[in-house]
Amino acid sequence: MQEKNTTGLTDKDPLEPGLLQPYLDQFAPAIGKILEISRYTGGYSNLTYCLQTAEKAYVLRMPPVGAQIKTAHDMDREYRVLSMLKPLYAKIPSPLLFCDSPDVLGAPFYIMEKMNGIILRASRAPGMNIPAPVFRALSASFIDNLVALHALDIQSTGLIGLGKPEGYTTRQVTGWVKRYFTAETDTIPDINAVAQWLQEQQPLPQAPAFLHNDYKYDNLLLNPDNLTEITAVLDWEMATVGDPLMDLGASLAYWFEADEGEVFRHYNLSWLPGNFTRQELIGRYAEKSGRDLRDILFYYVFGLFKNAVIAQQIYHRWKQGHSSDARFGALLPMIQLLGRKAADTIQKRSL
Numbered sequence: 001m002q003e004k005n006t007t008g009l010t011d012k013d014p015l016e017p018g019l020l021q022p023y024l025d026q027f028a029p030a031i032g033k034i035l036e037i038s039r040y041t042g043g044y045s046n047l048t049y050c051l052q053t054a055e056k057a058y059v060l061r062m063p064p065v066g067a068q069i070k071t072a073h074d075m076d077r078e079y080r081v082l083s084m085l086k087p088l089y090a091k092i093p094s095p096l097l098f099c100d101s102p103d104v105l106g107a108p109f110y111i112m113e114k115m116n117g118i119i120l121r122a123s124r125a126p127g128m129n130i131p132a133p134v135f136r137a138l139s140a141s142f143i144d145n146l147v148a149l150h151a152l153d154i155q156s157t158g159l160i161g162l163g164k165p166e167g168y169t170t171r172q173v174t175g176w177v178k179r180y181f182t183a184e185t186d187t188i189p190d191i192n193a194v195a196q197w198l199q200e201q202q203p204l205p206q207a208p209a210f211l212h213n214d215y216k217y218d219n220l221l222l223n224p225d226n227l228t229e230i231t232a233v234l235d236w237e238m239a240t241v242g243d244p245l246m247d248l249g250a251s252l253a254y255w256f257e258a259d260e261g262e263v264f265r266h267y268n269l270s271w272l273p274g275n276f277t278r279q280e281l282i283g284r285y286a287e288k289s290g291r292d293l294r295d296i297l298f299y300y301v302f303g304l305f306k307n308a309v310i311a312q313q314i315y316h317r318w319k320q321g322h323s324s325d326a327r328f329g330a331l332l333p334m335i336q337l338l339g340r341k342a343a344d345t346i347q348k349r350s351l
Contacts, residue, residue, distance in 0.1 A: 005040060005119070006039060006040050008038055013047075014062070014105055014107065015060070015105055019105060021034055028096065028111070031097075031111070032054065032055060034053055035052050036052040046062065046063055047061070047062050049062075058112070058113065058114055059112050062075065062107050064322075064323070075098065075100075075107075076098060076108060078110065082095040083095050084157075085239075088159075091145075091232045092236070093113045093234070095112045096112055115231065115232045117221035117231045117232060118221070118222045120217050120218065121269075125272060126269070130227065134227055134228060136274040136276070138222075138228045139274070139275050139281070140228075140276070141228050142230070142276075143281050143284045144288060145233070146215055147288040149212060150210065150244040150247065150289060151289070154209065154210050154241050162239065163240035165243070168205065168208070168240075168241075168242030168246070169205055170202060172306075173198045173302065176306050176309050177198070180195065180312055184312065186332060190336070191339040193346075194304075194339060204295075206243045206244055206292070208243065211240050212236065212238075213239055214235055214238050215251045217269060217270065243299075245299045246299055248282075248299060249299025250303040250307075252278050252351070254267075254270070254307070257270065257271055257277055257278065258271040258273075260341075263337060264337075267334070297350075300351050301342045301346060304338050304339075304342040305338075305342055311334055311338070312331075312335050315332055
């Protein structure tokens, strides 16, 4: 039976069941015969499919059509991250199979176990009438789990091999500024000003840690019987090692509050009653981690900028004709709003 947050395959989906099944029969026969394939909706990045067999369901991940952003769509690396992390951190799906040949589905892909649970989506959560105390406890679980990820020993576990922490923040700023101007379609003065500020205001780096790099509510799988319990963290495509406050800043950049305008409510659910404020998230992270957060404004501004760049890259891909998804074509106003939010934060010196 197809899940509520999935849709059936169309002729625009690159996944061909007739090509996939023979490959699985040869290299992963334990998966068995696929009876139904559906695509998960709501994401803007890699394509994610549910493979249903008679016994159980699996998840297949592959890059979107036309993607050229290797670090965000590197299936080999994402599979390797899951493989390294699984023995150290239980809240992830088990990776099962990686295919590096484009001959099967047109691009590399991997398959992992499907974990059961609830993902809170901005489109549905307001109608779920989740009590404020539940969101209060979930906010605490949210930030405590990020602290736990940042506490993993990157040296003894070998996670250090996933990145180069020295100069991480500088490389990130330089790289994302370059990505923005490579994908630029419209002149947005706020974005240009923020890009300049980020290059001039970089703080001293923190001790390096393992980073998820896209840690937000809709990348968490929750226990249906206890929405305050995180059972899994999903979407590890950008995981690396580096300054952990870059990770925190990215999470804060998704965390819009109730008084910040209704337009942002379509993209997040942190505005719902009971959720921590950004300042409360920062305070709890500082308390639990013991890290110095005096420069957190920089990291928050960078998170807003990075979100704008990601949206710009998707919008640019749409402008090139690589996608007909109407959501992608409507991203320009959000890019402009993120630029304005980042510029206002710099001016006010307040989150």
